[in-house]
Amino acid sequence: MDNENKNALRENFEKTATRVSAVSIAGNTVLSLLKLFAGVIAHSGAMISDAVHSASDVFSSIIVIVGVKISAKVSDRHHPYGHERFECVAAIVLSVVLLISGLFIGHEAIDRIREGNFEDMAVPGVLALAAAVISIISKEAMYHYTRYYAKRLDSGALMADAWHHRSDALSSVGALIGIAGARMGYPIMDTVASLVICVFIIKAAYDIFMDAVEKMVDRSCSEETEREMIKCISEQEGVRGVDLIQTRIFGNRIYVDLEIRADGNITLTESHEIAHRVHNIIEEKFTQVKHIMVHVNPD
Numbered sequence: 001m002d003n004e005n006k007n008a009l010r011e012n013f014e015k016t017a018t019r020v021s022a023v024s025i026a027g028n029t030v031l032s033l034l035k036l037f038a039g040v041i042a043h044s045g046a047m048i049s050d051a052v053h054s055a056s057d058v059f060s061s062i063i064v065i066v067g068v069k070i071s072a073k074v075s076d077r078h079h080p081y082g083h084e085r086f087e088c089v090a091a092i093v094l095s096v097v098l099l100i101s102g103l104f105i106g107h108e109a110i111d112r113i114r115e116g117n118f119e120d121m122a123v124p125g126v127l128a129l130a131a132a133v134i135s136i137i138s139k140e141a142m143y144h145y146t147r148y149y150a151k152r153l154d155s156g157a158l159m160a161d162a163w164h165h166r167s168d169a170l171s172s173v174g175a176l177i178g179i180a181g182a183r184m185g186y187p188i189m190d191t192v193a194s195l196v197i198c199v200f201i202i203k204a205a206y207d208i209f210m211d212a213v214e215k216m217v218d219r220s221c222s223e224e225t226e227r228e229m230i231k232c233i234s235e236q237e238g239v240r241g242v243d244l245i246q247t248r249i250f251g252n253r254i255y256v257d258l259e260i261r262a263d264g265n266i267t268l269t270e271s272h273e274i275a276h277r278v279h280n281i282i283e284e285k286f287t288q289v290k291h292i293m294v295h296v297n298p299d
Contacts, residue, residue, distance in 0.1 A: 013153050017068040020149045021061045024161060027142055028057040035131050042125030044182075045112065046175040046193040049105045050135060053168050053201060056101040060094045060164055064157045067091070071157075084253050084290075091160040091212035095205045098164065102201030109194035123187065124179045132176035139169035154288060156215055160208040167204035171197035221247040221254055225286075229256070232285055238262050238274035240299045253290035256282065264298030271296045 032054035039047030067090020073083045143165035150158035178193020220226070230242050244259035262274050275294040282292050 013155070014068055016149055016153060017155055017158055018065055020146055020158060021065045021068070021161065024061040024064075024142060024146060024165070025058055027138060028054050028061065031135055031138055032058065035135060038127045038131035042128035042131075042179075044124035044128035044175070044179050045108075045191055046178040046197070047124070047128045047131055049108065049194040049197055050132070050168070050172055050175045052105060053101060053171055053197065054135070054139075056097055057161075057164055057168060060097055061161055063090050063094050063097070064161050067093075067157045068155065084250055085216055087155065087157045088212040088216045090157045091208055094157070094160050094164065095209035095212065098167070098201055098205035098208065102198045102205060105194055105201065106198030109191050109198060112191045113188070113195075124182050128179045129176065129183070132172050132179060135172035136169050136176065139165050139172060143169060156212060160212070163204050163208060167200050170200045174200065215249055218248040218250070221249065229282060229286065232281060233258070233260060233278050236274070236278050236281060238266075238270070239278065243297055250290070254286065254288045256289055256292040257295075258282075258292060259295045259297055261299040262296050 032051050035047050035051035035054055038044070039049075039051055067087045071084050071087035071090075073079075075083075143162050146158055146162035146165055149155075150162050174193045174196040178189045178191070178196070181189025181193075226245055226247060229247075230245060233239055233242055233245075239260050239262065241261040242258070243261055244257070246257040248255050258278070260275070260278060262271055275296050279292050279294050283289050
């Protein structure tokens with residue numbers, strides 16, 4: 001793949017990821033204000049907790065935009081392999097933000113449970129129920145929208161943001177159940193819902209963190225991907241076999257070290273042409289591959 005095509009892909013990646021994150025910021029800003037308003041007016045602690053969660057989503061999407069813009073920068077003297085891992089850094093920061101917001105919500109819920117006096121608590125109004133339903137539908141739609149582009153771009157930061165939307169949708173389900181329970185005569189349910197929301201948020205933070213860490217420690221590609229690469233390489237003219245293939249994931253890109261066998265009696269120029277052909281076909285068919293080093297062994 002030539003530099004012009006690589007630059008076009010990088011620019012498309014940045015523009016698309018930024019657009020998706022901008023949609024998330026706009027949606028979460030409206031939702032957090034709606035939920036906060038409904039929680040205060042309808043006297044629902046669970047809905048206020050849910051509003052805090054949505055507000056953290058706004059900050060998370062900003063982190064994603066910053067991470068994507070940095071990761072899309074071209075290689076330079078200080079970063080000859082590119083900046084892709086900055087997207088992993090963004091995902092880790094996002095997971096920390098999620099964890100903090102989850103712990104804050106859990107701490108508030110535990111304090112209210114310790115205090116007791118649930119009989120004196122105001123029963124949440126219908127407005128809180130309506131806000132929870134709107135939140136569930138909106139956040140689930142945002143999850144599928146963001147996840148679609150995250151898979152299309154193979155973006156860890158966008159996928160983290162997608163799961164952030166899903167965790168918010170699940171927390172809104174918890175809020176809905178808690179508010180409904182409180183309205184049915186079990187006021188403690190509203191506070192228990194906040195505690196359930198806390199668990200969902202912490203679980204999402206853990207999953208995002210572990211996925212980002214895996215991508216930063218030079219994990220190899222899946223066995224299936226490597227088998228497909230070997231099959232593709234073996235089909236190229238002049239290749240008599242694959243002696244070694246080593247892959248590593250760098251951010252959301254793949255680096256490949258390869259040793260192939262070729263006729264030991266051919267010229268250096270012919271050997272180079274075989275290696276060049278293998279190099280080009282791998283970068284063409286496996287668009288995640290950013291760089292491949294091909295070594296030719298005589299057979």
